Amino acid sequence: MECVVQGIIETKHVEALEILLQGLCGVHRDSLRIHELCLKSVPNLGLVSSEVRLLCDLEQPEPTWTVRHIGGAMRGAGAEQISVLVRTMAESKVSKNALRLFYALGYKLDHELLRVGFAFQFNSGAPMTVTVSSVNKMLKLHATDEAVPVTPGIQLVEVTAPASSENYTEVAAAMKSFCEYLAPLLHLSKPGVSTGVVPTAAAAAASLMSDGGGTTL
Ligand SMILES: *[C@@H]1O[C@H](CO)[C@@H](O)[C@H](O)[C@H]1NC(C)=O
Numbered sequence: 001m002e003c004v005v006q007g008i009i010e011t012k013h014v015e016a017l018e019i020l021l022q023g024l025c026g027v028h029r030d031s032l033r034i035h036e037l038c039l040k041s042v043p044n045l046g047l048v049s050s051e052v053r054l055l056c057d058l059e060q061p062e063p064t065w066t067v068r069h070i071g072g073a074m075r076g077a078g079a080e081q082i083s084v085l086v087r088t089m090a091e092s093k094v095s096k097n098a099l100r101l102f103y104a105l106g107y108k109l110d111h112e113l114l115r116v117g118f119a120f121q122f123n124s125g126a127p128m129t130v131t132v133s134s135v136n137k138m139l140k141l142h143a144t145d146e147a148v149p150v151t152p153g154i155q156l157v158e159v160t161a162p163a164s165s166e167n168y169t170e171v172a173a174a175m176k177s178f179c180e181y182l183a184p185l186l187h188l189s190k191p192g193v194s195t196g197v198v199p200t201a202a203a204a205a206a207s208l209m210s211d212g213g214g215t216t217l
Contacts, residue, residue, distance in 0.1 A: 001086060002088075002089045004085050005175060005190060008155065008156060009186045011154065011155055012153075014155055015205075016205035016208040016209050017157070018118065029120055033144075034059075034116075035113075036054070036055050036112060036114070038110045038113070039108065040108055040110045041108075053067070055067075065096055066094065067098060084176065086163060086168050112142070113135055113137060114138065115134070115136070117132045125173070126171040134155045135156055136149050157186055
């Protein structure tokens with residue numbers, strides 16, 4: 001399982017967010033350039049359709065592919081009360097001919113994206129990853145060199161943390177308190193709950209840029 005929250009930030013404030021994250025996490029950022037292929041199976045003979053994502057970080061010296069399946073979100077009163085989404089997630093390394101395998105299994109390419117940005121991996125009450133990226137679409141099939149932004153001027157911020165049925169409340173609480181540090185710059189909430197940019201972002205960014213981000217956890 002994993003806990004996840006998402007938000008958006010204007011590209012002009014991303015540098016300030018990076019300074020803040022650098023100070024909070026105390027680690028260096030990893031650059032990302034992730035080619036993502038979203039595949040959907042065609043439902044037939046009583047099989048429900050399923051969706052998998054093939055991901056490849058082109059920034060790595062030797063890019064390798066990963067397959068990720070995101071399952072359903074946890075439901076019920078307990079899940080409603082916590083401010084992060086808890087969902088099942090399965091991930092595995094795959095060989096680079098995985099796309100052909102999924103085509104043979106009856107999956108079809110739904111869309112492909114290129115996410116360009118950076119991530120911080122750190123521990124703040126729980127191991128977490130913050131990813132900041134611009135989402136781009138390809139004008140031609142697999143043409144990652146000719147990608148154009150889906151939402152120009154806006155980047156996606158995602159915080160994820162591995163969790164289990166035993167510890168998700170603890171992980172969610174740790175994630176919630178981490179998100180409070182970012183609140184002046186952006187609002188993070190469950191995926192699908194769009195909250196837009198925060199009005200304090202410009203002032204918070206200006207102050208971070210002038211003091212170089214002194215905050216540490
Ligand atoms: C919660 O459980 C997951 C899965 O076992 C583990 O990776 C993570 O480190 C745990 N988090 C905490 C805060 O114990």
